[in-house]
Amino acid sequence: MTENRPTDGVVRVGLLGCGTVGSQVVRLLREHGDDWAARSGAHLELVGIAVRDTAAERDPWVPRDLLTDDAEGLVGRADVVIELIGGIEPARTLVLRALRSGATVVTGNKALLAAHGPELHAAAEAGDADLYYEAAVAGAVPVVYGLRESLAGDKITAVLGIVNGTTNYILDEMATRGLSFDQALSQAQELGYAEADPTADVDGHDAAAKAAILASLAFHTRVGIDDVPVTGIRHITAEDMAEARETGHVMKLLAVARRTVSGGTEGISVRVHPALVPAAHPLAAVHGAFNAVVVESESAGRLMFYGQGAGGAPTASAVLSDVVAAANHKVHGGHAPRESTYAELPLHGPDATAARTQVQLRLAHAPGTLAAVAGVYGEEGVSIDSVRQQRSADGVAQLTIISDVSTEAALERTVARLAEEPHVHEVISVTRVEGA
Amino acid sequence: MTENRPTDGVVRVGLLGCGTVGSQVVRLLREHGDDWAARSGAHLELVGIAVRDTAAERDPWVPRDLLTDDAEGLVGRADVVIELIGGIEPARTLVLRALRSGATVVTGNKALLAAHGPELHAAAEAGDADLYYEAAVAGAVPVVYGLRESLAGDKITAVLGIVNGTTNYILDEMATRGLSFDQALSQAQELGYAEADPTADVDGHDAAAKAAILASLAFHTRVGIDDVPVTGIRHITAEDMAEARETGHVMKLLAVARRTVSGGTEGISVRVHPALVPAAHPLAAVHGAFNAVVVESESAGRLMFYGQGAGGAPTASAVLSDVVAAANHKVHGGHAPRESTYAELPLHGPDATAARTQVQLRLAHAPGTLAAVAGVYGEEGVSIDSVRQQRSADGVAQLTIISDVSTEAALERTVARLAEEPHVHEVISVTRVEGA
Incomplete structure (x- = not known):
């Protein structure tokens, strides 16, 4: 970290990607930079924005002179790299390069983390670098922070999360308006809550990536997306929703990670599936596109973190909270918690779940x-x-x-x-x- | 901090007070110490427990050889001081001494913080020491963390909290069972949710201390308990609760802190009072003795932190999360965010609220x-x-x-x-x- 530690209180920030979230990150950096400097003594200087097309139209607050198509070059001159390209490549190569050179990386890329987490954490270790990813799970909801830092003094027994806003919106519309799945999906697409190809959301793959990240953090064990059995919500009918109401339940798509015991051995199970939740449970009151994660722990009992799971400004807020933490460490010393996999709990199957x-x-x-x-x-x-x-x-x-x-x-x-x-x-x- | 920075990875922890919460802190330190060491490299060593009566009966896991009635002496030999005595003196003197000498202080003492916050923060500044107080607001709910660190990248516009479990339990029983205030209070006292003298809870003073702490954190402005106008819940009748249900509301005792504007000047208002909350609002689903704090911010939108607001183990969990963070800083460098009052927003009165x-x-x-x-x-x-x-x-x-x-x-x-x-x-x- 020494080589990348700024001595003048200025932290050079490089942004990779300038879509909906990236553009909001630029806006927040410009609007609140002075506030953060007043609070922490760290001056955040945006030194470049790597984009595929430097000529494309941008929001008016995006400074055109910072745009570059040389992402690699930008990574080489930043103390903190914000990765918002998404997908695997070139994000993976750029993030690895940044971490190995000792730059802090802040990413919202759940697919990359769930598929290549161990490689990223190893690169962070090798470069003595910090890796932050609050925005990768449940948007603005500070659950990564909660699991990684705030619950560090406790033993977590279960995590239950509504971590996909699209499916929660669809199920909520089915429950409250009696729509069919297809009707609710069309409506979600019209309103921009669902993509034209909704597969990743409605079949649960997006939730599975987040479940893997949450389980890794909660249980100090490496869990990848392929470790998570998934059931989506396509098969759910209006009758199922009506029946759920009759029995005092609400249907939610949940990411569930649990500590389990089989033959005296501790392990974990991680699943994504629709589930009936009692109407009085706090997750039952999570409506629309909101996200929420319930954490059950031995001493703290039941905690819930609730908020907006997607959208430009909310996700940018999560990114910036990581950037501010990273900048404080760059200026004042210390570092983010490193990957913690000391527990290495086995994944238990259906016999122990x-x-x-x-x-x-x-x-x-x-x-x-x-x-x-x-x-x-x-x-x-x-x-x-x-x-x-x-x-x-x-x-x-x-x-x-x-x-x-x-x-x-x-x-x-x-x-x-x-x-x-x-x-x-x-x-x-x-x-x-x-x-x- | 240098003089108190351990070089061998061992962090000496001194505990002041060994009541319900303190005893649970001892249990967690003993049960999870090895886990934390594996995660962070910081070995927490409990070096003493200061109590008034060293001969009194204790939970079986409390090591008698660590008990001492010399609190001052204990403060002198600890890297991290956990203050769970409560009240103003001798807690104030001991905490000031610890901070000035560079020891980290972890406290759950909301009364001390709300009455003497500036003095404590000044002592921390003078000693280059860290002050943590997650357990002072809403027990296990990591809202201090959320406001002080996680939302550091955003601009908060309002904080609305159910921060007193006793009154929430009473109001919930009145709402769901049609009890009168007196009946619900008696029941809460029988079940141990309310004290024999319930004044601090039912008249809103406990909530006001927490409101002052939340407002200080959210708005980077010093707010003391005397700045908070308070209305309690004694006057609320069963008819009020029935009427609330008729209009689609639930009655909750809220701590409310808001950014306000008067004559073009930004300011804040901080209040504690019962309020009608729409039934679909996430705070309406907070039942029994649970606590929850909603934070509204410019970019993240609405966030909620929910969990157990009191009790030995949940409060101890919050204390330990601070201790683990403190130990990481002692071993790896860095420090907790210092008091942030740069905004110095004026408190606005009824004309601007x-x-x-x-x-x-x-x-x-x-x-x-x-x-x-x-x-x-x-x-x-x-x-x-x-x-x-x-x-x-x-x-x-x-x-x-x-x-x-x-x-x-x-x-x-x-x-x-x-x-x-x-x-x-x-x-x-x-x-x-x-x-x-």
Whole structure:
């Protein structure tokens, strides 16, 4: 770090990428630079903005003389590099180069972190450099800070997050207006909450990258995106939402990371899936495109961090909080917490992962039916929390069963056997229940 | 700081006070010390626990050989002093001595901070020492961290907090079970959520100390507890709660700090009072003894920090997060953010403080009554958001008027004039409305 430590209180900031977030970062640097200098003694000087097309139109506050198409050159002359290009390359190469040379990197690139985290952290270690990524998870919500620094004195047992605003908006519209998934998706696209190709959001991949980052921080263990089994929200129907309301729940797409125990060994499980959350749980009150992350820890108990998960200004605010911290360290010494993987907990599979489910069945309306279904649960060692039976219009019965906590494996076996039961016409849905 | 900077990675921790929180701090230090060392390279060594009565019974994990009644001596040999004595003296003298000698102080003492903050910060400055106080506001909720470090890149416009668990528990019980204030208070006392003398909580003084600390951090301006006008919750009735539900609100005791503008000059206002919060606002979903602080900022938008506001283990968790940060700085360099008062914003009075109110009136049921009431609002320049009129059992009308945003001064003049109106039998209640 010594070579990049400024001696005059001036911290040279290089910005890679000037899209929606980058442009807001430029605005905030210009508007608040003097304030930060007054507070911390660190003068942030924006020394360049690397973009693909230096001739393209920009917001009026973006100084054209700082634009450059030489990203590598810019990395070479910055104390702090803000990476907002997104995607893997050239972001990966530029970030590695910056870290190895001792420059601090501030990034919002969740895909890069979830796919190449260990390589980035190793480069930071090698260059004695700091890597910040508050903006990579839940936008403006300071949950990376919370997990990495503020909860450093506690033992975290679980993290449950609404970390994708697009899917939360869609599910919220389905729940409150009775829209179908397709209707809600179209509306989200019209309003700019969802992309033309919504795959990364609605199939849960974006949430999985964030789940991997959160789990790594919470459990001091390396978790990559490929370690996270994912279920998206495409299959959810307006009827599912209505049924959820009937049973006092709200449907949310959750990133869930938990400390688990199997055969006496501690491990973790990380998942992304839709889940029914009790209406009184704080995550149930997270509406629209907002994000929130609940952290359960041994001593602090339940904490929640809530705020805007996306958008130019909110994400830029998270970037700038990292830049200000980085600048303070450059001027006053100290450094960001380094990657912490000392725990190296194994990833546990379905046999060790605790879960609850709601199962909806269509059944023959005949004597012995409920006994047969309940028998399957009993034989698999899964106890039942609640049962609701209704006669549907076509004369057959519809049964909704919420289990107690069991293992994923036992719950999967239960559903497989239910599907084979002669009385069961159809397994309509199987949905996780969280947050009880 | 140099003289107190350990060279061997061992950080000597001295604990002042060993009550509910202190005892949990001892437990966490013993249980997690090795984990923290693995993460940060800082070995925390508890070198002494100062208590008034060394012979008194203690939790089994408290090592008796560390107990001492020589608090001053302990302060002299610690790198990090944890102050959990509470109250003003001897806490103030000990904390000042520690800071002036360059030791880091971690305290949960909101009364001391709100009454003697400037003196403590000056001592920290003089000793080049760090002062941490996460546990002083909202227990385990990392809002001091959030305001002091994480939002350092943004401009905060308002802070609204449920920062007293006792009053939130009482109001929640009144709202959900229809209890009177006295019934809910008795229940809180039986369950240990309220003290035998509940004055500090129910009259809002505890919340006012926290409001002063939050406002100082949010607005980089010195605010003491005497700067905070306070209204408690003793006057709130079961009828008020029922009426709140009717209009889609929930009653909460809030600490409110806002950036204000008067005659072109920026300033701030800081208040503690009960307020009606819309049912969809995230603060409305904060139940029981939980705390939550909403921060509104220019770029990040609305953030909320939520969690347990009191209790031994949650408060100890907040203390330990500060201790771990302090130890990292002791070993790796850097320091906590110093007091930031560069903004020195003036405290604005009722003329510049924006507010909304709900006013409930009992009126003669006669022609011209509503026109007269509405006329008063109009003449004071206060516009009306909603009106609800009901005929009560005794034949007179009851009117509930929610105003738009105006100034406190205009709203007070409006109520004073309404009380003089011949048609108005009684001003039943005047309640603030927040969070719209």
